[in-house]
Amino acid sequence: KKVVAKSKECLQKDIWSINSIISNIFAYTEFKDLVKLNTVCKRWNNVANPIIYRSIKLQRRRAFQNKDHEKNLVKSAKTGAEAELCISNNAKHAPFIKDFKFSEYLKPQTAIKFFETFRFISNLTIERVSMSQDQFISMIIPLSQLQELNLRSIGIKKIVAKKYITEPAVLPQSLKKLSLEHIDLYKNPELFIQTINSHMNLIEFKYNYYKTVEFLDPFLKNYPTLKSFEFNNAQLDDTQSLIKVFQFNPQLTCLKSGPSNFNNNLISNINHHLTNLEEFSFKEIYVHNRDASTVVSKFSQFTNIKKLSLSNDKLSECTINSILLNCPDLEELNLRSESIYRASISNISFKFPTTIKLKKLTINCDYYTKSSFDTILPMFSHLKELNIKLPIEWKDCIQYIARKCTKLEYLTILPPKTAYGQEMDRLNQELHQNIFLNSNSVYKSTLKHLTLNGLNIYESNG
Numbered sequence: 419k420k421v422v423a424k425s426k427e428c429l430q431k432d433i434w435s436i437n438s439i440i441s442n443i444f445a446y447t448e449f450k451d452l453v454k455l456n457t458v459c460k461r462w463n464n465v466a467n468p469i470i471y472r473s474i475k476l477q478r479r480r481a482f483q484n485k486d487h488e489k490n491l492v493k494s495a496k497t498g499a500e501a502e503l504c505i506s507n508n509a510k511h512a513p514f515i516k517d518f519k520f521s522e523y524l525k526p527q528t529a530i531k532f533f534e535t536f537r538f539i540s541n542l543t544i545e546r547v548s549m550s551q552d553q554f555i556s557m558i559i560p561l562s563q564l565q566e567l568n569l570r571s572i573g574i575k576k577i578v579a580k581k582y583i584t585e586p587a588v589l590p591q592s593l594k595k596l597s598l599e600h601i602d603l604y605k606n607p608e609l610f611i612q613t614i615n616s617h618m619n620l621i622e623f624k625y626n627y628y629k630t631v632e633f634l635d636p637f638l639k640n641y642p643t644l645k646s647f648e649f650n651n652a653q654l655d656d657t658q659s660l661i662k663v664f665q666f667n668p669q670l671t672c673l674k675s676g677p678s679n680f681n682n683n684l685i686s687n688i689n690h691h692l693t694n695l696e697e698f699s700f701k702e703i704y705v706h707n708r709d710a711s712t713v714v715s716k717f718s719q720f721t722n723i724k725k726l727s728l729s730n731d732k733l734s735e736c737t738i739n740s741i742l743l744n745c746p747d748l749e750e751l752n753l754r755s756e757s758i759y760r761a762s763i764s765n766i767s768f769k770f771p772t773t774i775k776l777k778k779l780t781i782n783c784d785y786y787t788k789s790s791f792d793t794i795l796p797m798f799s800h801l802k803e804l805n806i807k808l809p810i811e812w813k814d815c816i817q818y819i820a821r822k823c824t825k826l827e828y829l830t831i832l833p834p835k836t837a838y839g840q841e842m843d844r845l846n847q848e849l850h851q852n853i854f855l856n857s858n859s860v861y862k863s864t865l866k867h868l869t870l871n872g873l874n875i876y877e878s879n880g
Contacts, residue, residue, distance in 0.1 A: 473517035474508055474536075476501055494523060501528050505535050512536050519543040526553040533557040540565040540592070548573035551610035552583040558613065559587050566595040575604035586612035593617050597624040598633055622646040622672075637663045645669070650676035650701075657684050664691040672697040680732055682715035689717040689744075698741075699727035699752070716740035727752035731764075739769040746771045750778040753786075753794075754807070768793040775800040783809035784835050791815070795822070803828040808845075810834050816848055819861075826861035830869040 477483065477500040487496050501524055508515065515536050520543070524532070530553070533539070537560040544554075544567075551574050558564075567589075586609045596617060603610070615636050621643055625633055631651065637644065638659065647670055649660065657677055664670075664687050671694055677684070680702055688698075698721075713732050717740040724747055728738055742748070748771075765787045770776075776797045783791055784807055791809055798804070799822050809815055812834055819826075833845055849870070 467511065467514055471508070471511040471514035474504065474515055476504055476520070476522055476532075478503075494525075497522050498525060498528050501532055505532055509535050513538050515539060517541045519545065520557075521545050521547060523547060526550070526556070529553060530556045534560045537561060538563055542566070543568040543570065544572055545570040546572070548575065550575055550577045550581075551607035551613075552577060552581050554610055555583050555587045555613055558589070562590050562592070564590050564593050566597075567593060568595075568597040568599075569601055570597070570599045572600075573602045573604060574607050574610045576607040576609075583609060585609065586616060588616045589613065589618075591619050594620060595622040595624075596620055597622075599624070599626040601627060603630070619643050622648075624648040624674075626650045631659050634659050634663060637667060640666045642669065646672035646674075646697075648672075648674035650674075657681060660684065661687045664688060668692060669694055671695060674699040674727075676701045680713060681711075682713055685713055685715040685717070685737065689719060689721070693719070693721070695721055695723050697725040698723050699725075699729070701727070701729040702732055713737050717744040720744050720746060722747060724748060725750040729754060735766045738766060742768065742770055744771075746773045748774050748776060751776055751797075752780040754780050754782040754805075763787055764790060766790050766793075770797060777801060778803040778805075780805040782807045783815070798822045799824060801826055805830040807832040808834045812845060813848060820859040822860065824860045825864055827864055827866045829861070829865060829867070830871065832871045 477497065483496065483500065487499060491499075501522075512535055516539060518536065518539050518541070520529075526549070529549075533556075539561055540563050542561065542564060549572075554574060596614075598614070611632050614633060617636065620641070623637070623644060623646070625648065627633070627650075634649075637647070644667055647663065647667070649663075660675070660677060661684065668691050670692050673688065673692060673695055674697075675684075675688075680700065688695075711732070712734045714734045714737060716737055721744050723745045726741070726745060726748055728741070729752065763785055767790065774797070777800060779794075779797060779801055781791075781794065786794075786809070788809060788811055795818060798819065801823055802825050804819070804823065804826060806815075806819075808831065819829075823829075831849070833842065
């Protein structure tokens with residue numbers, strides 16, 4: 419009896435193992451073929467359904483709508499009818515539906531009914547719509563399995579008459595990612611703010627906004643699960659809120675920051691408190707008549723940074739080099755910067771730690787002088803991926819890439835801003851010779867992917 423029982427258990431494990439393999443195959447199958455495979459047998463149906471119905475659209479194709487709705491039906495009524503039909507047709511598949519983008523105006527009752535029906539959604543994006551805080555909260559309450567919430571270009575207003583929500587909702591503990599971008603608040607919808615700030619287990623937080631910093635409040639104390647923090651705000655005059663976030667959350671491994679008044683105090687606190695950073699990106703947000711003074715503060719201790727993006731033109735040479743020299747494990751570097759404050763191109767002499775073996779480099783050479791670019795060239799020998807906007811004196815650069823990039827797998831080339839007419843023809847010819855015809859190019863046996871933006875080597879005379 420024991421042997422028989424064990425055999426059944428092993429058989430059941432084999433079935434689940436087969437289902438896992440089939441699921442992986444189905445995940446790469448075209449939708450129309452997947453629908454056909456769905457009818458083969460019950461097992462395939464069970465495996466295919468979660469893939470087929472993972473996401474839904476609120477409205478059908480226009481041709482179907484025109485066939486079923488009267489021509490004089492107003493847009494809002496047509497959208498409401500489509501929503502009701504979507505609910506009716508897909509309610510039985512609700513447990514499979516995980517991804518949804520909400521970008522249509524619906525009457526509150528219809529919107530609430532929709533989210534009560536599809537309460538298993540785990541990845542929700544709401545964009546380009548306006549609604550009351552009452553409607554938003556009522557839509558969120560049923561979503562007990564929500565893992566990712568993205569709010570983009572939405573308006574939230576407080577209503578006094580006919581309000582039906584008197585207290586905020588609590589975001590589910592399952593929520594791991596929260597993104598807030600360009601949110602407009604009308605008449606102080608405090609219940610919405612309290613609802614958004616009720617999260618407890620975020621791993622990633624992204625905030626691109628221009629008027630308020632209330633959504634930073636949960637991070638003004640230790641938030642142990644938070645690993646990635648992105649903040650861009652053109653209206654933040656006082657960076658103390660950001661500094662407090664850094665002080666209380668030294669566990670951060672990824673920081674992407676773009677306050678308009680990036681200053682010395684901010685740089686110092688980042689280096690002092692965020693000792694676990696592995697990815698660091700900062701850019702400037704241009705605001706008219708804002709302080710354009712150069713940042714001179716330095717990194718004073720080693721970091722664990724592997725990915726670095728230096729796209730803030732207010733940083734001085736000493737600041738940039740202090741950051742680079744304190745990143746001995748750096749693998750990816752982005753120097754694609756566009757000058758906002760400076761009238762001329764930069765003449766920085768870049769300094770790197772001797773141990774560095776850069777694998778990926780993105781650089782806009784329009785922004786740097788030839789002498790600056792020459793200080794970066796020694797980093798090319800270990801590159802596996804290069805994304806480069808060529809310098810004005812591009813010929814030496816192309817030849818250097820062909821001679822030194824012995825491990826290059828991905829190469830993206832953009833022409834310099836001065837390349838047009840005969841100059842562009844010469845550039846195309848040089849690329850044709852060095853990339854396709856020159857058997858001495860060291861990366862010829864390693865290159866897997868080549869992208870030429872704004873270039874046409876096939877019309878060259880080579």
